[in-house]
Amino acid sequence: MGLLNAQRLAIRTARCYLCPLSTAKSWLSTKTGLLGDKNILLMGPPGAGKTTVGKIVAHKLGLPVIDIDDNVLETTWKMPVAAKLAAVGGKRFLEEEGQVLCNFSASGCVVSLTGSNPLHAQAMQHVKKCGLVVFLDVDTEDIIQRLSRMKVNRIVGQEAGVSMRDLLLYRRQFYEKWLDVRVLCGTGDTVDEVAEKVLKAVERYQEHDKDIFVSTRCDSTALSDQKAYFSDVVIEGLAADGGLYVPKNGFPKVDPREWLRLVPMSYPERALVLLEKCIHPLDVSPLDLRTMTFKAYGSNFSSERVAPVNHLIHNQYVQELFHGPTASFKDLALQLMPQLFACCLPLMCNYLILVATSGDTGSAVLSGFSRLSGADRHRTGVLVFFPEEGVSEIQKLQMTSYREGNARAVSVLSDFDFCQRTIKRMFGESGLTGHLAVEYSTVLSTANSINWARLLPQVVYHSSSYLDLCRDGVIKFGEPIDVCIPTGNFGNAMSAVYAKQMGIPIRKIICASNHNRIITDFITTGEYDLRERHLLHSHSPAIDILKSSNLERFIYHVSDGSSHLVKDLFTRLDTQKHFQVPEPLLGRIQQEVLAGWCSEDDCLAAIHSVHTQTGYIMDTHTAVAKVVADRLQDGFCPVVLCSTAHYGKFAPAVYKALQIQNIPEDPAEQLKKLEIAASRPGMHREMVKCLRNEGRTGHTVCQADYSVLVDEVENMIHNSFLNVM
Structure with missing residues (x-):
């Protein structure tokens, strides 16, 4: 302990000073870290290793390390944290702890937060202003075992009758709320390995310019100065040179111990962790991504x-x-992709999503975009082209049931390849795209699997x-x-x-x-x-x-x-x-x-x-x-x-x-009779509901002519964006 205290004193004396106008400590580093003068804030439950990992990270970066428990709370209260908790009780402790953090000031330091800091919203808002919050996501069972070895049988906020496991699961929502970067810790990871993950995560956050996309047809050695980020490729869909976007540095490699962490997780939890690794947090924040993911894979799925x-x-x-809602694998992507699209939209334009489908994509994209709300829905239109004779009757009824709002489907007297080729031609004709942008403030995009945000959720x-x-x-x-x-x-x-x-x-x-x-x-x-x-x-x-x-x-x-x-x-x-x-x-x-x-x-x-x-x-x-x-x-x-x-x-x-x-002619009756023959899987309720509600009115059928489909695009823009009452 003597050596540790001497190290703390040296850090305080050499790199930090006490603000003379306040009882709070203000810590300033004389060195420039990965994030400049921003702090690296380590967050996680008790037993996550924040203090030890913080020391290792600070040592490798040559930065001051601050432990909120030891260096801030105990210094302010002039008593051990455990004594304070015993004296005032859990609720009062959380409030007083939060107030101390609200007066905390630091710059260019590695800060180990307490396990309960994230429960105080005002305090977290304060420290986030000058810091990057790194969540040490450690498995709950590992935490319980560590606390047991440390002979900790109760933590802040744990009332009588509440198990440690339940309280840790309750707290997780607060960690998810405040994180900027997640460090997924595998079972058995050493503190040195976790510290290395922290450094890589912070470096990735800082080097957004490396997390870019290139066209499959563009020579990477002759890239233009204009970089394409995730938020760009979601909106653009197809690259300007006709190629498809791919991540310049490929996909992140996930460690086997990290994969094992995902085994007991639910599908939305797995999706969130994997998508965070593939989408830079400056493109889509982790909190927004979490909201989108849990909405995409929730009660709208029958399983x-x-x-x-x-x-x-x-x-x-x-x-x-x-x-999913349209009984197709396309729902796995298209219940999420529209939310990503809306999140990345610039504020100045309307967007018309053009989709060619051979069946399932059409109803899935219409369903996904119809779930948008507010301004996102009002400035986003969806137009689906499908072959009149190339889809099943039920697929056709599903697509043509969308008639309200800014979404509809029209059929073409040709095949899928013609529909897809026509859309790619529209994207490639600068005269058309320029005309739509100038005359209607409308930009074309796509939700086919050529769009990266369509493909990524399928991984x-x-x-x-x-x-x-x-x-x-x-x-x-x-x-x-x-x-x-x-x-x-x-x-x-x-x-x-x-x-x-x-x-x-x-x-x-x-x-x-x-x-x-x-x-x-x-x-x-x-x-x-x-x-x-x-x-x-x-x-x-x-x-x-x-x-x-x-x-x-x-x-x-x-x-x-x-x-x-x-x-x-x-x-x-x-x-x-x-x-x-x-x-x-x-x-x-x-x-x-x-x-x-x-x-x-x-x-x-x-x-x-x-x-x-x-x-x-x-x-x-x-x-x-x-x-x-x-x-x-x-x-x-x-x-x-x-x-x-x-x-x-x-x-x-x-x-x-x-x-x-004796097959019934009516599609709804076909499903009803077919259900009797099936022991598994059961009938898809949303599909049955769609067919029962279907008014069976006609839909637009187009000749296989490029100019006719362009006219449909302009009509859609008029109906979606220019009908101002």
Whole structure:
């Protein structure tokens, strides 16, 4: 203790002074830290290691260290903190502690807060003005064990009959409220490891300019002075050069001990931690992100687990991604993406979201943006284009049921590729975008999976499926799994690639195609050939796609960021409808992913077979994944099938597969009868409700003409933003 007190005295004398006009201490550092003259404020529950970690961080930075308990409270009160607590009681203690902190002043120091400081709002508002709050997020069970070893059996605010565990869980909401940066501490992390995480977290916060995005077609060595941050790419959607945005430095790697922390967490909790690692806090604050995440994955999902993983048969598991409001995996992204979009919006413009859909994206984006409120909703419009004959009847009814507010869907007498190609052309024509900006103060954006904010939330559910298998004892962390994904646009598969990059032990990503099989042919041969190729309708319309947008991100990934190669290949695809990747690159592609395709008959046979054996009804897309997994997966590890939609969305095909006769014409009646045949999963209530409420009035049908779709865009702008009463 003598040495420690001598160190404290030396710090106070050399780097700090006592303000003569106040009884409070004012601490000023003579050195410039990572944050300039701002303090690093370590926050967390008792036993989190704030004091010890603070000393290590301060030593490495050469900055003063202040422990609020020892250096501020006990000095002010002239008695030990424990004695003060015993003398005045819990409630009075919190108030007096907070008042002392309100008079505290420091600059350029490392400050270890008390475990109860965050419970006093005025005090935290005061210290946050000149400091960065770093939350040491330590597992509750670890905290309880540490306090037990320290022989601490009661903490501030713990009333009789309240367990330590319950009080720590109660306090967590206050830590979440005030944090600027989270340091997720894995079980078994040493104080030195935690201190290193603190330094990296503070450095990341300070170096926002490094947390930027680049286009897949832009040479990173010739970047312009204008940097694209997360908030920029959410709004822009597509890069100005026609490429897709990707993080310049890739995805953060998550330590295995940190992954283990996520295993017992709920889906929203997992999502929040992972998204914080991928979104810089200066783009979206942790508090805002928490609010958005818990709203996105709350009561709007029919399953409390949001994206549950259930055993299907043998070594196959199914991740049910259809429990959101529109019964599609798109809800996992599009219940969050509109909130991110609204948060990042500049104040001066209106924004029209253009979306091309092959089925599920349309209703999901309409649902997500319809949940915005206030000014965000009034200056954001959504226009969805879908192929009139390329979606199921239920998908069409879901989309066209949105007629009120600034959201609607129109169909096109063509296929999905035409719709997507037309939207990309609109974004690329500066004359059109300039006209809309000048005449209507309206900027175009997109919510397709080419938008980074659409793709990023999908990384969460691939990670969550692995964590669920760990939680349920199917595997131990570190053991591999395969995932099989029905894919056409490659966004879902790409998000699995990114989950693997973050540290999820995915062995093989298996891409499953229907008889359009463009992805399968490319991964097998390295040749992408649209010449003389025509889109074929199928029982799995969401993957009826020939031009796969997110394949561009994949080639950028496997080529180690060769933007020159990506630009060359996709320029050739645009002009010549064909490209061939170099042989070495094809080898890398085939190391990363497998691919197969499924015929229409095999798709229906798989639905029938699984239902006969298990009582489980798959939708047509999940059946495509099942068939391909059966053919390509070797059985040496579990395989997770991505169930991307509820079977009720494709009722006629499922009736055919189950060989049920006398199909009702009315979609609502189809679902009612189909529910009787299913033992699991249950019918999707929101989808049934939507069909019952549907007025069955007509919708706009457009010719496959670019100028006609541009007219629809202008009409939408007039109706959404210019009808001022």
